[in-house]
Amino acid sequence: MQTNETAEIVHRFNRAFLDHEPAILKDLIAPNCVMESIQPAPNGTRYEGYDACLAFWEALAADPVTYFDVEDTIAMGDRAIIRWRFNFGDGGSVRGVNLMHVRDGRIVEALGYSKSPGQSAPLPE
Template sequence: MDVRALISAFNDAWNGHDLKHALELCTADVVFESTNPAPDGRRFEGRDEVREAWRPVFEQLEGRFDIEELTVAEDLAVQRWRYDWGSGHVRGVDVIRVRDGRVAEKLSYVKG
Protein backbone atom coordinates (compact mmCIF):
# COMPACT_ATOMS: atom_id res chain seq x y z
CA MET A 1 0.00 0.00 0.00
CA ASP A 2 1.44 3.39 -0.91
CA VAL A 3 1.62 6.21 1.65
CA ARG A 4 -1.43 8.11 0.37
CA ALA A 5 -3.57 4.96 0.38
CA LEU A 6 -2.37 4.08 3.88
CA ILE A 7 -3.18 7.56 5.23
CA SER A 8 -6.61 7.41 3.58
CA ALA A 9 -7.33 4.02 5.19
CA PHE A 10 -6.02 5.29 8.54
CA ASN A 11 -8.30 8.34 8.38
CA ASP A 12 -11.24 6.14 7.42
CA ALA A 13 -10.59 4.02 10.53
CA TRP A 14 -10.63 7.16 12.69
CA ASN A 15 -13.85 8.45 11.11
CA GLY A 16 -15.36 4.97 11.39
CA HIS A 17 -14.42 4.86 15.09
CA ASP A 18 -12.60 1.59 14.35
CA LEU A 19 -9.75 1.44 16.86
CA LYS A 20 -8.83 -2.14 15.97
CA HIS A 21 -8.35 -1.31 12.29
CA ALA A 22 -6.45 1.92 13.04
CA LEU A 23 -4.00 -0.08 15.16
CA GLU A 24 -3.67 -2.79 12.50
CA LEU A 25 -2.41 -0.05 10.18
CA CYS A 26 0.37 0.81 12.67
CA THR A 27 3.74 -0.79 13.32
CA ALA A 28 4.13 -2.78 16.55
CA ASP A 29 6.47 -0.07 17.88
CA VAL A 30 4.30 2.87 16.78
CA VAL A 31 4.89 6.20 18.52
CA PHE A 32 2.08 8.68 19.18
CA GLU A 33 2.51 12.17 20.60
CA SER A 34 -0.80 13.64 21.77
CA THR A 35 -1.89 17.26 21.76
CA ASN A 36 -2.33 17.39 25.53
CA PRO A 37 -1.49 18.10 28.23
CA ALA A 38 -0.16 21.51 27.23
CA PRO A 39 2.38 22.63 26.32
CA ASP A 40 4.05 19.53 24.84
CA GLY A 41 1.52 16.72 24.90
CA ARG A 42 2.40 13.18 25.94
CA ARG A 43 4.37 10.44 24.19
CA PHE A 44 3.07 6.86 23.89
CA GLU A 45 5.24 4.04 22.54
CA GLY A 46 4.09 0.68 21.19
CA ARG A 47 0.63 -0.55 20.21
CA ASP A 48 -0.43 -1.30 23.78
CA GLU A 49 0.29 2.22 25.04
CA VAL A 50 -1.17 3.80 21.92
CA ARG A 51 -4.31 1.64 22.21
CA GLU A 52 -4.86 2.89 25.77
CA ALA A 53 -4.26 6.49 24.67
CA TRP A 54 -6.65 6.24 21.73
CA ARG A 55 -9.38 4.11 23.35
CA PRO A 56 -11.14 7.00 25.16
CA VAL A 57 -10.81 9.19 22.07
CA PHE A 58 -12.42 6.56 19.82
CA GLU A 59 -15.17 5.94 22.39
CA GLN A 60 -15.99 9.66 22.61
CA LEU A 61 -15.73 10.61 18.94
CA GLU A 62 -18.97 12.24 17.92
CA GLY A 63 -17.86 14.08 14.83
CA ARG A 64 -15.73 13.75 11.75
CA PHE A 65 -12.18 14.54 10.68
CA ASP A 66 -11.98 16.22 7.29
CA ILE A 67 -8.56 16.40 5.68
CA GLU A 68 -7.93 19.90 4.35
CA GLU A 69 -4.54 19.12 2.82
CA LEU A 70 -2.23 16.12 2.59
CA THR A 71 1.41 16.41 1.60
CA VAL A 72 3.53 13.29 1.11
CA ALA A 73 7.30 13.14 0.70
CA GLU A 74 8.65 9.59 0.57
CA ASP A 75 7.88 8.08 4.02
CA LEU A 76 6.52 11.29 5.58
CA ALA A 77 2.96 12.60 5.43
CA VAL A 78 1.74 15.91 6.81
CA GLN A 79 -1.99 16.47 6.96
CA ARG A 80 -3.98 19.52 7.95
CA TRP A 81 -7.37 18.53 9.32
CA ARG A 82 -10.54 19.94 10.79
CA TYR A 83 -12.57 17.99 13.33
CA ASP A 84 -16.24 19.00 13.38
CA TRP A 85 -18.78 17.98 15.99
CA GLY A 86 -22.29 19.24 16.78
CA SER A 87 -21.38 22.46 18.57
CA GLY A 88 -18.03 23.37 17.07
CA HIS A 89 -14.74 22.42 15.50
CA VAL A 90 -10.99 22.36 16.00
CA ARG A 91 -8.18 22.40 13.46
CA GLY A 92 -4.85 20.65 13.63
CA VAL A 93 -1.93 18.98 11.92
CA ASP A 94 -0.59 15.43 12.03
CA VAL A 95 2.96 14.57 11.06
CA ILE A 96 2.97 10.87 10.18
CA ARG A 97 6.01 8.73 9.45
CA VAL A 98 5.45 5.48 7.54
CA ARG A 99 7.64 2.38 7.69
CA ASP A 100 7.04 -0.87 5.79
CA GLY A 101 3.57 0.25 4.70
CA ARG A 102 2.35 1.08 8.21
CA VAL A 103 2.07 4.14 10.42
CA ALA A 104 5.22 4.22 12.57
CA GLU A 105 4.81 7.65 14.14
CA LYS A 106 1.93 10.11 14.55
CA LEU A 107 2.74 13.49 16.03
CA SER A 108 -0.40 15.58 16.55
CA TYR A 109 -0.71 19.34 16.93
CA VAL A 110 -3.87 21.39 17.46
CA LYS A 111 -4.81 25.06 17.24
CA GLY A 112 -6.31 26.75 20.26
Protein backbone atom coordinates in the same frame (compact mmCIF):
# COMPACT_ATOMS: atom_id res chain seq x y z
CA MET B 1 6.65 3.55 -4.73
CA GLN B 2 7.06 4.56 -1.06
CA THR B 3 4.84 7.64 -1.51
CA ASN B 4 1.94 5.50 -2.78
CA GLU B 5 2.29 3.07 0.14
CA THR B 6 2.44 5.94 2.63
CA ALA B 7 -0.62 7.57 1.06
CA GLU B 8 -2.57 4.29 1.31
CA ILE B 9 -1.64 3.74 4.98
CA VAL B 10 -2.60 7.31 5.88
CA HIS B 11 -5.85 7.01 3.91
CA ARG B 12 -6.77 3.90 5.92
CA PHE B 13 -5.75 5.67 9.15
CA ASN B 14 -8.06 8.59 8.31
CA ARG B 15 -10.92 6.21 7.43
CA ALA B 16 -10.78 4.74 10.95
CA PHE B 17 -11.69 8.15 12.39
CA LEU B 18 -14.01 9.35 9.63
CA ASP B 19 -16.06 6.13 9.74
CA HIS B 20 -15.70 5.57 13.53
CA GLU B 21 -14.15 2.14 12.78
CA PRO B 22 -11.37 1.56 15.33
CA ALA B 23 -10.72 -2.01 14.07
CA ILE B 24 -9.06 -0.51 10.96
CA LEU B 25 -6.18 0.69 13.13
CA LYS B 26 -4.93 -2.73 14.30
CA ASP B 27 -2.85 -3.47 11.19
CA LEU B 28 -1.52 0.07 10.71
CA ILE B 29 0.62 0.56 13.81
CA ALA B 30 4.24 -0.51 14.18
CA PRO B 31 5.36 -2.26 17.40
CA ASN B 32 7.68 0.66 18.18
CA CYS B 33 5.21 3.42 17.24
CA VAL B 34 5.56 6.79 18.98
CA MET B 35 2.65 9.19 19.10
CA GLU B 36 2.39 12.64 20.62
CA SER B 37 -1.10 13.99 21.25
CA ILE B 38 -2.05 17.65 21.33
CA GLN B 39 -3.11 17.68 25.01
CA PRO B 40 -2.19 19.02 27.44
CA ALA B 41 -0.78 22.09 25.74
CA PRO B 42 1.88 23.10 25.07
CA ASN B 43 3.80 19.79 24.98
CA GLY B 44 1.06 17.18 24.64
CA THR B 45 1.40 13.61 25.86
CA ARG B 46 3.83 11.03 24.47
CA TYR B 47 2.63 7.44 23.87
CA GLU B 48 5.15 4.73 23.10
CA GLY B 49 4.57 1.26 21.68
CA TYR B 50 1.81 -0.52 19.80
CA ASP B 51 -0.56 -1.03 22.74
CA ALA B 52 -0.41 2.57 23.98
CA CYS B 53 -0.90 4.12 20.52
CA LEU B 54 -3.64 1.66 19.58
CA ALA B 55 -5.57 2.25 22.81
CA PHE B 56 -5.48 6.03 22.38
CA TRP B 57 -6.53 5.95 18.72
CA GLU B 58 -9.20 3.27 19.21
CA ALA B 59 -10.90 5.33 21.92
CA LEU B 60 -10.83 8.42 19.71
CA ALA B 61 -12.15 6.56 16.65
CA ALA B 62 -14.92 4.87 18.65
CA ASP B 63 -16.30 8.09 20.15
CA PRO B 64 -19.74 8.57 18.53
CA VAL B 65 -20.01 12.26 19.47
CA THR B 66 -16.72 13.78 18.31
CA TYR B 67 -15.52 13.64 14.72
CA PHE B 68 -12.75 14.70 12.35
CA ASP B 69 -12.90 16.56 9.08
CA VAL B 70 -9.80 15.84 6.99
CA GLU B 71 -8.89 19.08 5.23
CA ASP B 72 -5.85 17.86 3.30
CA THR B 73 -3.39 14.97 3.16
CA ILE B 74 0.03 15.08 1.55
CA ALA B 75 2.37 12.07 1.24
CA MET B 76 6.08 12.43 0.41
CA GLY B 77 8.18 9.30 0.50
CA ASP B 78 7.77 7.75 3.94
CA ARG B 79 6.28 10.92 5.46
CA ALA B 80 2.79 12.42 5.38
CA ILE B 81 1.01 15.51 6.62
CA ILE B 82 -2.65 15.42 7.61
CA ARG B 83 -4.46 18.73 8.13
CA TRP B 84 -7.70 18.29 10.07
CA ARG B 85 -10.45 19.87 12.11
CA PHE B 86 -11.56 18.03 15.25
CA ASN B 87 -15.19 18.68 16.16
CA PHE B 88 -16.13 18.28 19.82
CA GLY B 89 -19.79 17.53 19.11
CA ASP B 90 -21.03 20.60 20.96
CA GLY B 91 -20.37 23.00 18.10
CA GLY B 92 -16.77 23.70 19.11
CA SER B 93 -13.73 22.59 17.14
CA VAL B 94 -9.98 22.90 16.84
CA ARG B 95 -7.78 22.76 13.74
CA GLY B 96 -4.55 20.82 13.69
CA VAL B 97 -2.00 18.79 11.82
CA ASN B 98 -0.41 15.36 12.19
CA LEU B 99 3.11 14.69 10.97
CA MET B 100 3.24 11.00 10.10
CA HIS B 101 6.13 8.62 9.44
CA VAL B 102 5.48 5.24 7.81
CA ARG B 103 8.00 2.41 7.59
CA ASP B 104 7.43 -1.12 6.24
CA GLY B 105 3.70 -0.47 5.85
CA ARG B 106 3.14 0.65 9.44
CA ILE B 107 2.96 3.96 11.26
CA VAL B 108 6.11 4.45 13.33
CA GLU B 109 5.54 8.06 14.35
CA ALA B 110 2.58 10.42 14.57
CA LEU B 111 3.08 13.88 16.01
CA GLY B 112 -0.07 15.96 16.55
CA TYR B 113 -0.16 19.74 16.79
CA SER B 114 -3.14 22.10 16.97
CA LYS B 115 -4.05 25.72 17.10
CA SER B 116 -4.99 26.91 20.54
CA PRO B 117 -6.41 30.21 21.71
CA GLY B 118 -3.79 32.63 22.90
CA GLN B 119 -3.87 36.10 24.31
CA SER B 120 -5.87 38.58 22.33
CA ALA B 121 -3.70 40.54 19.96
CA PRO B 122 -4.78 43.66 18.19
CA LEU B 123 -5.93 43.12 14.63
CA PRO B 124 -3.80 44.73 11.93
CA GLU B 125 -5.21 48.00 10.67
